[in-house]
Amino acid sequence: MKNKPSLSRRSFLGRAATAGAIGVVSPALIHSCAPSKDIKDVKYDLCSFLDQAPDGPELKAGLIGCGGRGTGAAQNFLDAGPNLKIIALADVIPDKLNAAKKKLKENKNNEVPDENCFIGFDAYEKLLALDLDVVLIATPPHFRPIHFEAAVQARKHVFMEKPVAVDPQGAVSIMGTAKKAEGLGLSVVAGTQRRHQRNYVETYKNIAGGMIGELTGGNVYWNGGKLWHRNPNTQWNEMEYMIRNWVNWIWLSGDHIVEQHVHNLDVAHWFFGAHPVKALGFGSRQRRVTGDQYDNFSIDFVFEDGRHLHSMCRQINGCNGGVYERLQGQNGSTNAKDIINGLNGETLWEYPYELDEEGKHKGFLSPYVQEHVDLVNAIRTDTPINEGENVAKSTMLAIMGRISAYTGKETTWDEMMNTDLKLGPKVYAMGNVDVDKAVPIPGEAWKPK
Amino acid sequence: MRKFCLIFVPGILLGILLIWGAGKAIEATSTDKYCSSCHVHPQANISWKRSVHYDTGSGTHTHCVECHLPPKGEGYLVQKIRTGLHDVYAHWFKDSADFNWDAKSKLENAVHHTFDLSCNKCHANLFPIQLTKKGSDAHLYYVSQTEKGIDIQCINCHLDAGHYDPNYTHEANIGFGVASSLPEEIFNEPAMVEEFISFKETIPNSSVSFKMLTIHGGKFMLGSPEDELFRDDDEGPSTEVGVSSFFLGEIEVSWNEYMAFYAQTAGEGRSSDTEGVRKNTANVDAIVGATPPYGQPDQGWGKGQRPAISISYHAAETYCKWLSQVTGKTYRLPTEAEWEYAARGNTQGAYFFEVDPKKVMKKGLFSSKPDTTTINTYVVYRENSSLKTQESDFVQANPFGLKNMLGNVAEFCSDWYTVDAYKQLSTSALNPKGPSSGEEHVIKGGSYRSSAAQVRIANRDYTKTTDWLRTDPQIPKSIWWYSNCFHVGFRVVCEFNEKTGNN
Numbered sequence: 041m042k043n044k045p046s047l048s049r050r051s052f053l054g055r056a057a058t059a060g061a062i063g064v065v066s067p068a069l070i071h072s073c074a075p076s077k078d079i080k081d082v083k084y085d086l087c088s089f090l091d092q093a094p095d096g097p098e099l100k101a102g103l104i105g106c107g108g109r110g111t112g113a114a115q116n117f118l119d120a121g122p123n124l125k126i127i128a129l130a131d132v133i134p135d136k137l138n139a140a141k142k143k144l145k146e147n148k149n150n151e152v153p154d155e156n157c158f159i160g161f162d163a164y165e166k167l168l169a170l171d172l173d174v175v176l177i178a179t180p181p182h183f184r185p186i187h188f189e190a191a192v193q194a195r196k197h198v199f200m201e202k203p204v205a206v207d208p209q210g211a212v213s214i215m216g217t218a219k220k221a222e223g224l225g226l227s228v229v230a231g232t233q234r235r236h237q238r239n240y241v242e243t244y245k246n247i248a249g250g251m252i253g254e255l256t257g258g259n260v261y262w263n264g265g266k267l268w269h270r271n272p273n274t275q276w277n278e279m280e281y282m283i284r285n286w287v288n289w290i291w292l293s294g295d296h297i298v299e300q301h302v303h304n305l306d307v308a309h310w311f312f313g314a315h316p317v318k319a320l321g322f323g324s325r326q327r328r329v330t331g332d333q334y335d336n337f338s339i340d341f342v343f344e345d346g347r348h349l350h351s352m353c354r355q356i357n358g359c360n361g362g363v364y365e366r367l368q369g370q371n372g373s374t375n376a377k378d379i380i381n382g383l384n385g386e387t388l389w390e391y392p393y394e395l396d397e398e399g400k401h402k403g404f405l406s407p408y409v410q411e412h413v414d415l416v417n418a419i420r421t422d423t424p425i426n427e428g429e430n431v432a433k434s435t436m437l438a439i440m441g442r443i444s445a446y447t448g449k450e451t452t453w454d455e456m457m458n459t460d461l462k463l464g465p466k467v468y469a470m471g472n473v474d475v476d477k478a479v480p481i482p483g484e485a486w487k488p489k
Numbered sequence: 490m491r492k493f494c495l496i497f498v499p500g501i502l503l504g505i506l507l508i509w510g511a512g513k514a515i516e517a518t519s520t521d522k523y524c525s526s527c528h529v530h531p532q533a534n535i536s537w538k539r540s541v542h543y544d545t546g547s548g549t550h551t552h553c554v555e556c557h558l559p560p561k562g563e564g565y566l567v568q569k570i571r572t573g574l575h576d577v578y579a580h581w582f583k584d585s586a587d588f589n590w591d592a593k594s595k596l597e598n599a600v601h602h603t604f605d606l607s608c609n610k611c612h613a614n615l616f617p618i619q620l621t622k623k624g625s626d627a628h629l630y631y632v633s634q635t636e637k638g639i640d641i642q643c644i645n646c647h648l649d650a651g652h653y654d655p656n657y658t659h660e661a662n663i664g665f666g667v668a669s670s671l672p673e674e675i676f677n678e679p680a681m682v683e684e685f686i687s688f689k690e691t692i693p694n695s696s697v698s699f700k701m702l703t704i705h706g707g708k709f710m711l712g713s714p715e716d717e718l719f720r721d722d723d724e725g726p727s728t729e730v731g732v733s734s735f736f737l738g739e740i741e742v743s744w745n746e747y748m749a750f751y752a753q754t755a756g757e758g759r760s761s762d763t764e765g766v767r768k769n770t771a772n773v774d775a776i777v778g779a780t781p782p783y784g785q786p787d788q789g790w791g792k793g794q795r796p797a798i799s800i801s802y803h804a805a806e807t808y809c810k811w812l813s814q815v816t817g818k819t820y821r822l823p824t825e826a827e828w829e830y831a832a833r834g835n836t837q838g839a840y841f842f843e844v845d846p847k848k849v850m851k852k853g854l855f856s857s858k859p860d861t862t863t864i865n866t867y868v869v870y871r872e873n874s875s876l877k878t879q880e881s882d883f884v885q886a887n888p889f890g891l892k893n894m895l896g897n898v899a900e901f902c903s904d905w906y907t908v909d910a911y912k913q914l915s916t917s918a919l920n921p922k923g924p925s926s927g928e929e930h931v932i933k934g935g936s937y938r939s940s941a942a943q944v945r946i947a948n949r950d951y952t953k954t955t956d957w958l959r960t961d962p963q964i965p966k967s968i969w970w971y972s973n974c975f976h977v978g979f980r981v982v983c984e985f986n987e988k989t990g991n992n
Contacts, residue, residue, distance in 0.1 A: 193618060216625030219616035457633070 086229070086414055086425050087241045091405050093121030093416035102128035102156075102167045104187055105179030106140035109201055112408070113176050113231070114140065117199065118148045120412035128156035128170050130163035131179075132283060132470075161468040168194040173419070175199070178231075180286040181294055181435075182206045182464055185213040188428070192221045197419050199412065201231035203302045203435040204428075206294035209462040211436040218428025227424045229415040230431035232306040236414055237407035239378040239391040240307070246389055247311055251380055253370030255312055255347070260304035262353040263361045267296070269330045278472045288331025291463040291475050297323070297337045297445075298438040301353035305441075306434035307365045307376050308349050315433050316341035316349055316440075317453040323445035325479050327356050332477050339441035351441060448482030515569070524553040527580060532590060532652070539653035551611070556603050556651050560610040568604075592876035595788070596648055597938075597975075603651065608643040645960040656789055679816035682983075683990035685734060687890075690983070693815050695749040700739040701983050702890050704831050706732050711829055711921075712911050713947035717839055718846040723908045724947040731919045732830045736983035737823065740881035740892050741900060742808065744792030747800065750808050753815075754778025776811045779804055779969035783961070788975050790877045796898045796978035798878060802930055802952055804969045805901050805979040812981065819984040825904040825949075826921050827982060828933045832895065832946045834888030839945045840895065841887045842867050849941040859941070868896035870944050874937035878975075895934050895944040898978035902931040906951035929954065936976035952977070 103114045106129055114126050126144055129152055131137040137157055144150040158166040164187050168175065175191040177184060177200040184204045191198050198221070205211040221228050234240045247255070270285040286292040293299040309315050321339030328335040336354040343349070354361075365376040374380045378391035393401040405413070418425045436456055443461075444451040465474045517523060525534050537543055542551035558568050579585075592598065609615075615628045627646065634641045644650070649657040676691035676698065691698045712727040713720045755778050779800075786799035800808075805822060812820040823831070832841065839846050848860040861872055867887070869879045878897055886892045894900075904910065905927025914921055923931065929951040935944030942948070957974035958966045966972075983989065 212626060212629065213622070215629055216616060216620070216622070219625070219629075220618050220620065223614040223616050224618060457630070 086427055087236045087238065087410065088414045088417045089238065089241075090413050090417055093124075093413045094420050095122045096420040098123045098125055099173045099416060099419065100125050100127045100171065101174040101176055102126070102130065102170060102172045103140065103176045103178070104130045104164045104167060104191075105177060105183075105201075106131040106137045107178065109231075110176065110178030111140040111143050113178050113199065113201065113412075114144060114150075115148055116406075116408045117174070117176060117412045117416075118144075118150055119409045120416045124416065126150050126152060126176075128152065128158070128167045128172065130158045130167040132159065132161055132163065133280065134159050164190060168196065172196055174415070177201065180283060180292040181299065182210075182286075182292045185210040185217070188214055189217045192217050192224070192226060195224060195226065197227045197415065198428075199229045199231070199415055200428075200431075202306070202431055203294055203298045203438065204230065204431050205435050205439070206291060206298060207461050207463045208436065208439055208456045208459050211432045211439060212457060214432035214435070215429050218426060218432060221428060222424075222426050225424050226426075227415055227418040228426045228428040229411050229418075230427045231411070232303060232427070232431050232434065233407035233411050234303060234307055235310060235427065235430075236410040238404045238410070239393075240376060242391055243374060243376055243378060243380065243389075244311060246380055247367070247369070247374055247376075248313070251369075251388060252372035252374065252382075255367055255369050257348050257350075258308055258312075258365065258367035259350045259352070260301075260308050260365045261351075262296075262301040262304050262363050263359065264300075264355060264363060265357045265359075265361065266327070266329075266335070266355050267300075269328075271330065277470050279468075279470045282473055285330055288328065288333055290332050290480075291465075293333070294435075294439060295333045295337075295442050296335070296355050297339070297351075297353050297442050298435060300355075301337070301351065302434055302438045304353075304363070304365055305351060305437050306431065308351075308367070309430070309434045309437060311365075311367055311376055312343065312347075312349070314343060315437050315453065317344045318342040318450060319437075319441045319444045319452075320450045321351075321441050321445045322448070322482065323442075332479050334445065334479075337441065337445050339444060341437070341441065446480035446482060515566075518573070519552075519554045519558075519569075521552050524557075527576060532594070536652035536654065540649065540651055541653075542651050551651070555611070556607050559604045559606045563606055589875050594652065594654075595876070596645065597876075599644055599648065600642055603642075603644050605642045608647075612643075639959065641960050656785075679818070682818070685985055685990075687736070690816060692746070692749045692812070694753065697745050697749040699743070699746055701736040701981075702739050704732075704735050704737050704827070704889060706734040707830070707835075708917065709830050709833060709835075710837060711826055711914070713839070713945070717945070717947065719839075719850070719942035719945060720947070721949070723910070723949050726911055728911050728914045729917055730826050730914060730921050731917060732824075732827050733920055734985050735823075735827060736985060736989070737827070737831050737889075737891060738980045738982075739886075739890060740794070741796035741898055741978045741980050742805075743794045743881065744787060744797050745794060747797035747808065748792065750811050751779055754811060755781065776807060776814060778807060778811065780967065782970045783967075783972070786970055788877065794880045794882070795878045796881070796893070798898060798975045798978055799971050800978070801967070801969055801971055802901055802954075808979075809981055818988050819986055820981045821984070822901050822903040822979060823982045824920065824922055825902040825910075825931045825933060828894075828900065828902050828980075829946060831889055831891055832887065832934065834891070836888065839947070840864070840867070841946065846941075846945075861941075864941060864944075868935070868944050869893060869937050870896045870935055870939050870941065871937070872941075876938060878937055893934075895946065896939065897937060898934075898976055899932045899936045899939075899950060900934050901952070901977065901979040902933055904931045905929070906931045906949070932977055938976050 101114070101117055101124065103110055103126055110131075118124055118126065129137050129140060131140075137159060141152050141157065144152060156167075156170060158164075168190055172194075173196065175187075175194075175196040175198050177187045177191065177198065179187060181201075181203045184200060188198060188200055188204070204214045218228060267287050269288050270281070272281050276284065282289050282292060287296070287299060319339050319341050321337060323334040323337035325334045326336065335356050337352070339351045341349040341351060367374050367376055372380060372382045372388055378393075379387060380389040382388050393403075396402050414425065436453070440451045440453065440456045443456075463475070528534075537553075542556070545551070554569075558572070559565050615632065616625060620628070631641060631643075648654070675696055676693055678691065679693055680688050680690045682688050685703055687700065687702045689698050690701055708729055708731040710727050711730045713724040714727050715725060717724075754776055782799065787795070788798070809820045809822060812818075834841050842863055844863045845860075849864055850859055859872075864870070865873050867884050869883055874896070881892050881897075884892060884896070887894055904923025905925075906929050907913075907924050907927060910923055910931075913924065932950045932952060933948070935948065943950075953974075957971040959973045961967055961970075961972040971977075
């Protein structure tokens with residue numbers, strides 16, 4: 041009953057970390073005791089390296105969220121292989137839906153019948169009631185958890201854009217829904233396309249194979265210029281304005297560390313094979329024109345075993361930029377993308393780009409198409425892939441960093457997994473939006489005594 | 490050749506027969522009927538038939554061995570032989586009328602007789618499509634904790650899945666402590682204490698009172714001598730120390746006392762402050778008490794004069810702070826030295842009563858039955874507790890008039906625990922307070938689940954915060970309620986100082 045010699049938090053943590061590492065190697069550990077015949081083994085190596093998905097019976101897809109990325113994703117889907125069709129569209133804003141419909145017709149000769157076009161906050165439900173195989177979800181990230189859950193309940197395969205949530209509750213919801221999809225043998229692909237980008241995937245294989253030993257730390261960056269914004273317009277009510285200007289509102293986009301920088305955080309999460317469990321960071325709003333978001337963040341993330349990952353992101357014009365990762369290992373470093381260096385800077389490995397006659401990189405299939413090739417391939421060969429949990433964790437990571445910057449407090453993964461924090465209005469309807477629009481300020485003001 | 494056939498062929502036949510017979514035997518001894526032929530306690534069979542594992546929507550029944558043995562090929566036979574031997578022994582050498590089936594069905598015991606592997610064998614998909622949001626969140630927690638190697642099992646939450654229990658609560662117990670007690674005299678004032686005599690404290694605005702006894706200070710030998718039976722190394726060296734006079738609760742803080750605190754201070758559930766700046770944080774000086782617990786902190790054993798359990802060290806400290814505030818006195822947890830001085834009551838043996846330590850414990854299979862007459866009079870422990878807490882007057886007091894110092898529940902002390910704490914003591918130290926920092930606190934005195942060895946006065950143990958919150962699904966985990974510790978409570982010291990008439 042007594043166990044006195046073991047009273048050492050450090051030794052306990054050591055053991056817990058070891059057990060954690062084993063858990064990472066075998067994510068399906070607790071299920072593996074009894075792989076039931078009803079449940080398909082889901083593949084976690086996502087990239088098929090195929091230029092085209094194999095042929096098969098027609099796959100009918102619906103698009104929820106007809107903005108620029110949604111329209112793009114729909115065309116990428118149509119490019120992925122033979123016998124693919126977009127047969128339904130859903131959005132809350134008619135001109136966005138009409139523009140997408142027109143583009144699909146002009147660019148891809150894909151006609152969407154009028155009766156399959158739905159407008160409104162419940163449009164996704166009507167779309168999901170149709171006879172579809174695949175759903176592409178590209179609405180502002182706030183709505184992702186609801187749409188994903190509904191799509192899986194309707195037994196559809198899913199492509200969903202990153203990020204997949206704006207708050208901890210949303211990310212947890214995606215994790216649970218991803219598990220449900222796994223249980224049904226559905227495939228889920230996310231728009232963190234670096235995991236489908238061939239040079240990244242080849243670099244990953246070398247790093248995972250131990251070319252530079254264990255990773256010891258890293259830096260990830262998305263420092264760029266200002267993104268777009270919309271000014272209010274008398275013809276739009278507040279909800280419509282916010283949705284049209286969604287990349288500037290926290291409750292819709294999750295702020296730019298979540299909305300954009302999640303790509304780089306996802307690369308670190310992928311290469312380390314684990315996610316950090318603590319964050320302490322800061323950020324501020326210097327030059328953003330509309331909305332309530334910050335425009336710069338700097339976060340120190342810490343893994344369970346004490347390794348650090350630094351993350352930096354900015355959306356301000358006229359500053360030096362750079363979008364990349366740099367990961368350090370025991371015996372070298374890598375840009376995660378196409379080059380691996382030894383400790384003295386010597387090149388250990390380089391991605392073998394094919395060259396054209398002029399000696400330039402010929403490139404390879406765009407990862408934006410590759411991810412749909414991989415999705416369609418998974419469906420048609422009945423070998424499900426599921427990156428729902430990965431992308432939910434990467435999203436949560438970004439949210440954890442954001443909340444630390446907003447509050448000035450250290451945040452932990454466990455807190456994130458269990459807080460009831462949920463952003464956005466209680467009901468979705470056109471009109472005024474009942475959310476706090478104040479820009480977050482960390483810490484306390486000095487008060488004269 | 491003939492000789493070979495004579496030996497070999499019958500040998501093979503016998504082997505086949507044995508294997509076939511063993512197979513048949515395994516089959517025959519694995520039926521529900523066979524199990525219930527010995528497990529005659531009525532609740533096992535009836536409660537199983539009322540549970541969701543018998544009364545299923547699909548018409549299939551989940552049988553005894555499907556939960557109470559691991560899956561075939563994953564330790565099934567080994568466990569079957571082990572339980573089989575145990576059952577045969579119990580059948581021939583024990584009287585089933587003595588079995589405490591109620592205690593055996595509690596989580597603490599039940600985890601040894603159900604197998605997570607078996608749960609997962611059938612429930613291979615923990616995320617069925619119809620799973621609720623709460624269910625999904627809880628299973629995500631289970632998966633993440635199990636991956637970390639933390640022992641958390643299906644029945645930690647689904648205790649009633651195999652055997653129906655109408656009293657089982659699996660939700661936030663918002664109504665906890667809301668039901669008002671019988672109309673009784675409500676005290677308006679705390680007790681007035683002007684001199685050093687035992688008094689009855691009355692908690693203002695409640696009907697609760699409790700006795701505080703005088704403990705006259707003095708010197709004594711802290712810890713146990715090296716030749717004490719069952720001694721652990723952390724109990725020595727035995728060192729002379731002194732304590733000043735103080736008042737000590739006659740009994741361990743009861744549910745009645747704790748519920749007065751809970752009723753007057755309870756917080757209104759949890760709040761999330763991770764988004765900090767977006768919420769107004771009001772600064773209040775008032776003591777904010779425990780939030781509603783999850784499930785039943787009293788384990789369904791009853792409240793009243795039973796000691797309060799499942800409460801955290803932080804909750805116990807906050808209780809003392811609150812009690813000091815409402816009574817105008819200085820209440821706090823005892824130091825380890827104060828606790829042991831009071832427990833000894835001027836005695837110097839392993840127990841405060843006369844007993845031969847060699848005879849209280851059964852050692853080995855063939856030693857004679859232990860003599861428990863005396864110890865039963867003074868201590869609620871493993872052999873007489875029915876594996877639950879008892880009301881305070883179940884036993885007789887020690888020489889200072891204190892009840893349950895050695896049993897019922899173990900008690901928090903204010904000292905940090907270290908193995909070598911007594912080595913650091915200077916001889917004749919007055920009011921030693923233990924190491925200046927640490928990770929876990931000392932707990933003294935045994936509990937309803939302790940052996941006779943563990944209810945010795947000098948026995949020391951410590952809080953195990955991480956383990957005691959193992960299955961708390963909230964994060965941050967509750968600072969008020971332990972999810973996995975029911976055997977520890979506390980007793981309060983009231984200081985004899987200017988507030989209590991000692992100028």
